Amino acid sequence: MGKKFMVKFYSYLREKYSSHSGGEEVIIIDNDGDYTIEDLKKQYDFIPGEIGCVILNKQMAEDDAIIQDGNLVEIFPFFGGG
Amino acid sequence: MNSGKGCNGKGYNGQYLIVDLAQKESHILKLEDSFYRQFGGGAGAAIKLLLDGMDPAADPLGPDNMLVFSCGLLTGTGSPCSPRYVICAKSPLTGGMAKSEAGGWWGPALKSAGFDGIVVKGRAEHPVYLWIKDGRAEIRDAGHLWGRVTGEVQQILPGELGDPRARILQIGPAGENLVRYACICNELSHFNGRGGLGAVMGAKNLKAVAVSGARQVEVFDREKVREAARWAAREFKNHPLSWGLHRTGTAIGMEAFNAAGSLPTNNWHLAAFEQANDIGSEKLEEEVVVSKGGCHGCPIRCKRIVEGKAAGLETDRIYGGPEYESLAALGSNCGIGSLHLLVKANELCNKYTLDTISTGMTISFAMDCFERGIINEADTGGLCLNFGNEDVILPLIEQIAFRRGFGGILAEGSATAASVFGGGAEECLLEVKGQELPLHDPRTKTGVGLQYAVSPFGADHWFAQHDTLFTKADAPGFIGAAPLGMAEPVPATDLSLKKVRLIYYTSLLTSIYDCLGICVFGAVSRGLLPLPLIIDIVNGATGWNTNLWELMKVGERAVNMARVFNRRAGLTRRDDRLPSRFFTPLKGGPLDGTSALVPAEFEKALDLYYQMSGCDLNSGAPSDAKLSELDLGWLTEKNNAGE
Ligand code: SF4
Numbered sequence: 059m060g061k062k063f064m065v066k067f068y069s070y071l072r073e074k075y076s077s078h079s080g081g082e083e084v085i086i087i088d089n090d091g092d093y094t095i096e097d098l099k100k101q102y103d104f105i106p107g108e109i110g111c112v113i114l115n116k117q118m119a120e121d122d123a124i125i126q127d128g129n130l131v132e133i134f135p136f137f138g139g140g
Numbered sequence: 141m142n143s144g145k146g147c148n149g150k151g152y153n154g155q156y157l158i159v160d161l162a163q164k165e166s167h168i169l170k171l172e173d174s175f176y177r178q179f180g181g182g183a184g185a186a187i188k189l190l191l192d193g194m195d196p197a198a199d200p201l202g203p204d205n206m207l208v209f210s211c212g213l214l215t216g217t218g219s220p221c222s223p224r225y226v227i228c229a230k231s232p233l234t235g236g237m238a239k240s241e242a243g244g245w246w247g248p249a250l251k252s253a254g255f256d257g258i259v260v261k262g263r264a265e266h267p268v269y270l271w272i273k274d275g276r277a278e279i280r281d282a283g284h285l286w287g288r289v290t291g292e293v294q295q296i297l298p299g300e301l302g303d304p305r306a307r308i309l310q311i312g313p314a315g316e317n318l319v320r321y322a323c324i325c326n327e328l329s330h331f332n333g334r335g336g337l338g339a340v341m342g343a344k345n346l347k348a349v350a351v352s353g354a355r356q357v358e359v360f361d362r363e364k365v366r367e368a369a370r371w372a373a374r375e376f377k378n379h380p381l382s383w384g385l386h387r388t389g390t391a392i393g394m395e396a397f398n399a400a401g402s403l404p405t406n407n408w409h410l411a412a413f414e415q416a417n418d419i420g421s422e423k424l425e426e427e428v429v430v431s432k433g434g435c436h437g438c439p440i441r442c443k444r445i446v447e448g449k450a451a452g453l454e455t456d457r458i459y460g461g462p463e464y465e466s467l468a469a470l471g472s473n474c475g476i477g478s479l480h481l482l483v484k485a486n487e488l489c490n491k492y493t494l495d496t497i498s499t500g501m502t503i504s505f506a507m508d509c510f511e512r513g514i515i516n517e518a519d520t521g522g523l524c525l526n527f528g529n530e531d532v533i534l535p536l537i538e539q540i541a542f543r544r545g546f547g548g549i550l551a552e553g554s555a556t557a558a559s560v561f562g563g564g565a566e567e568c569l570l571e572v573k574g575q576e577l578p579l580h581d582p583r584t585k586t587g588v589g590l591q592y593a594v595s596p597f598g599a600d601h602w603f604a605q606h607d608t609l610f611t612k613a614d615a616p617g618f619i620g621a622a623p624l625g626m627a628e629p630v631p632a633t634d635l636s637l638k639k640v641r642l643i644y645y646t647s648l649l650t651s652i653y654d655c656l657g658i659c660v661f662g663a664v665s666r667g668l669l670p671l672p673l674i675i676d677i678v679n680g681a682t683g684w685n686t687n688l689w690e691l692m693k694v695g696e697r698a699v700n701m702a703r704v705f706n707r708r709a710g711l712t713r714r715d716d717r718l719p720s721r722f723f724t725p726l727k728g729g730p731l732d733g734t735s736a737l738v739p740a741e742f743e744k745a746l747d748l749y750y751q752m753s754g755c756d757l758n759s760g761a762p763s764d765a766k767l768s769e770l771d772l773g774w775l776t777e778k779n780n781a782g783e
Contacts, residue, residue, distance in 0.1 A: 068395055069421060070387035106614035108380035111400040118401065118730040135384050137396040137464075138617065138666050139580065139588075139606035 060088045061127035065098065068134045071109075075102050075133075096121040098131065110136035147173050150360040151217050151681035152181060156189065156210075157255045157277055159270060161344055162203060162262030166277045169259070177684070178771065180655030180691075181213035181256060183239055184698040186228035189259055190237070191701055191775070196708035200232040200336075201318055201343040203263035209250070209309075209349070212657015216251030216357045216436070217681045218365050220372035221662025221669055223247055223436040225257070226654055231335040232320045232343075233498070233553050234573040234598040236706035236715075238335025243435035243659055246326035249307040252353025264345040269310075271301060273352045282347040286316060289491040291458055293348060294328050303352050310348035311338045312493035314541040318342050319551040321498030321576070325490065329433060329443065329460025333495045334575065335597060336553075364680030368673060372662075373439040379668035381616060385442040385661055386432070393464030393579075394420035394472070401729025402584040405472045406527045407508040408570055408721050411581065412729030415477025419467050423479050430457055435659065442661055448487070450480035455487040462486035462496070468579035469500025474507060475527030485533050492541035498553065501576035503536050505554040506546075508568035514561050521545040570719045572599035573711065580606070582722045583735040586635045587643045589742070593716045594647075594749055594760075596702035602660050605646035607632040607639070609665040617665030623672070623688055624649065635741050640748045651695030697770050700762045703755065704775050713760035716746065 065083045067074075072081035085101075087093050095112055099121070112119045113132040125131060147154030147170070154173075159166040171185075179185045186208040198204035207229045214222040225247030231238030250258070254275035267282040285293050290312045298306045307327060314322040315338030322338030323331050332338075341347075359365050376382040384392065397403040398416035405413040417423065428448050434441035446461035448454055462470075462482060470476065470485045489496045503525075509515045510525035517524060521539075523532045523546065539547025549557050555574040558565040570577045575598025582589025585607040595603035609617030613629050624645045630638045646665070653660055656678065663669035669677075671688060678686055706715075718737070725736045750757050754766030764776040 068399075069392050070384065105378075105380045107612070107616040108384075110396050110608075113399050113730065116730060132399060134396045134399050135388070135392060136381065136608070137384070137390075137393045138381055138609045139601060 059090055060086060061093065061125070062086045063125055063127065063129040063131060065131045065133065068132065071133060071135050092124050094121065095119050095123045095125065095131070098125065107136060110134045147171060148683060150358055150683045152176055152213060153251065153254055153256050153357070155255060156257045156259055157272065158259045158261070159277065159279065160261045161264040161268065161279065161346065164279055166279070176213060176682075177690070178694070179697060180652070180694040181215070182210050182224070182241075182657050183226045183228065183651065183654035184694055184701075185257060185655070186210035186226055186239070187237065187698055187701040187705065190228055191705060193259065193261070194230070196230060196705045197710070198230060200230040200235070200340060203344070205230045205340055205343070207260040207337070207340050207344065207346075208257060210257035211247045211251050213655060214677065214681055215657035216248035217359050218362070218369060218437060219677045219681060220369045221438045221440065221659050221667065222657045223438060224657040224659055225250065227324060227332045227337050229337055229340045230709065231337075231575075231598065232318070232339045233336040234575050236573060236598070236709050236711045237596050237702040238337055238340075239597045239654070239702065240323070240332035240334045240337055241654060242326060242330045242332045243438070244326045244330030245436045246307045246309050246330070246351060247657065248436045249351045249353055251357050252355050253351050254353060254355065258349065260344060260346060263343065267345045267347050269297075269346065269348040269350065271350050273303065274354055285347045287313060289313065290325055290328055290493060291456065291491060294458070297348065297350050301350055301352075306350045306352045308348055308350050310493075311341045312491055312541070314492040314494045315339055315342035316347075317541065317543050317551070319494060319540060319543065320553045320556075321495045321502070323493050323495040325493055328458050328490065329445075330435070331495070333497065334600065338493045359681045360683030361680040365677060368677045368680070369437060371673070372668060376439045376668050379616060381666060382440050382662070382668045385667075386440050388421040388425075389442050389444045390464035391421035391424050391444065391462070391467055394467050395422065397468075398472075398729070400584065401726060401731035402581040403472050403729070404468055404579045404581060405728070406475050407473060407504040407568060408581070409508070410728040411726040411731060413472035413477070416472060418477045419471045419479045419482055424461070427479060428483050429461065433460060438659065438662060440662060440667070446483055448480050448483040453480045453484040455483050459487045459490040465579050466496035466500070469497045470503070470533065473500055473504045473579065474533065476530060476533060477528070478530055481530050481533060485537060488534060488537045492537070494537065494541055497578055498576040499537060499540060501570060502540070502550050502554045502557065503533065505568050505570070506550060506557065509561055509565050512564070512568070514563040514565050514568070519546065519561075567720070570721060572717065572719070573715050575599045577719070581726070582718060583726055583737060584731065585632050586737065587639050589718055589722060589737060590640065590643045590745055590749060591647065593718050593746060596699065596706050602650060603647055604643045604650055605665045607642075610642055620664030620670055621646070621649075633735065635737070635745050637748055640745050640752060644749060644752045647699060648692050648695040651698045652691045655694050655698055693770060697772060700766065700770055700772060701775065703761050704767070707759060707761040713750070713758060716760050718742065
């Protein structure tokens, strides 16, 4: 069955990691096993320190959070104090 | 100060201009190399000169307060990301030491004009401005400039001086009217924002300081400094934090903090704002940004120049654009979600030289009081101060800047306004030592809470580095801080001894930057310059053979001298506290109901901080042993005099 979910990049991460101008990507995973935020991060060539918070269905998500079918993952760039 | 051992004049000029406005005279103070090695320049030099020259018990708005403009050791040398100068004085907002840095081009121009800084004493009888060109200084009449907004003065002065290269530092009407959080601007878009230094300048009847210098600052090894600048110009593109700042500016904080559930909203009652994305970096870019802006010798160019075109809210690009702090203070924290209104509000603050953080935070405090019924329309002159009321923001800024009506109370700062309002208004306060908080929530970054409390300069979000830079082993901020001895990452909400050590060490690091003139956005841990390169640059500019140890002591001296000043001004550990709001859970957003700080844990962390830094647990002031260790033994007697 697999699962299908949406990833949304914010700000300049869009131009780096999304092929769509709105920064939204639909991801389809074929296998049925657990798929975590960490697994998702591995799909991209993020520079260490580039990613700030990751939000999974409006909740703060750690790397071990499991993404379910139909979820929305929002990825923000790091902001270290302005 | 000048015992004849001399000054090698590499990287610095070895002299400060001393101006006595009451006597209408100026002279030069020559300083030796040993002064620069001990105090660095910038903040260290400024605080030392204040301790030497004034009584910390003086009235901050009286003639006996001193105002010191002080360039960093590297400022103007061509070193990368090092454009900054500090201004220090006794603060009319906190009653302790005020220190605020700014970038731009004014500091490098002062250095090129032959001075490392300016010490202003006394009070002029009539409004004046200073004109400093190529080693000479003049006190000139400013009667025709008084009352004018910053944009007008910026336009008039270079022509009047016949020098289009003159760089202008000035106050607007808020400084003239002694608003206790008036700031100082240079070139219209760089601000010494905090501590009410604009009011100190206004109290001295000093409208502006124009500087121009044709001489290149001498450096010991120009090629070494140039190579570092070339390295920074190449590498900032590969550094995620520096590149992020270049691409989005600080306004990305609006979207990022909102998503993370730590965006101050409605006077910090909420941690998320529904309209955050309407006033964040993306909308800013889409609707009003016309170009990027930056500072002397910095490749990052993190600033945004904006031009608002909405009817009735048009703004002029000469005033720069809003940072995250301004958008959050005047925006989410007042419940305001109109970008064009915020761009206009930011422009007005810049025209009048009002610190946007304290202005927004004082308005949000008044809104909170209004919503709770502590004040009403009879008190506010008919203004309905509900959160989100867009109609009141611009009128309140005008009233504060000109001390009209209700604005006259708010111009005193939120802490004083709370005592005027009474009726429990102090529960609406979010300040430390009388200075309104910057827009970073200590519940999600406990170390920022610690630095708010212990900073001798009032609540300051760059007294030390931010927790989130050190949470992961592969984060550039953590890796870059390795030479400080940081062995393992520390979670953002940890408040154990690891966090206390992190804040203690990085407060010294940040203080080094304030002495050298380095921008915190340009160097470890927030930016790209690594510590070994910074040491190379200092050696290249000065010809010294310095190292991290010696520089850490320079930073530590500055912090401890500020603490001694505060002690003598009457501040104690009781002033090192956090507002009660942070001991309650966050509301709204993904962290709803969590993250309250625990009072006993916070007190324990404070105790540990004082012990680590060699301060007395009761007074919060450095012990005589610590002062002696720092070769500040000359302060021990004065320190004891404050007991
Ligand atoms: S990072 Fe930004 S504020 Fe700092 S020196 Fe560079 S342009 Fe100026």
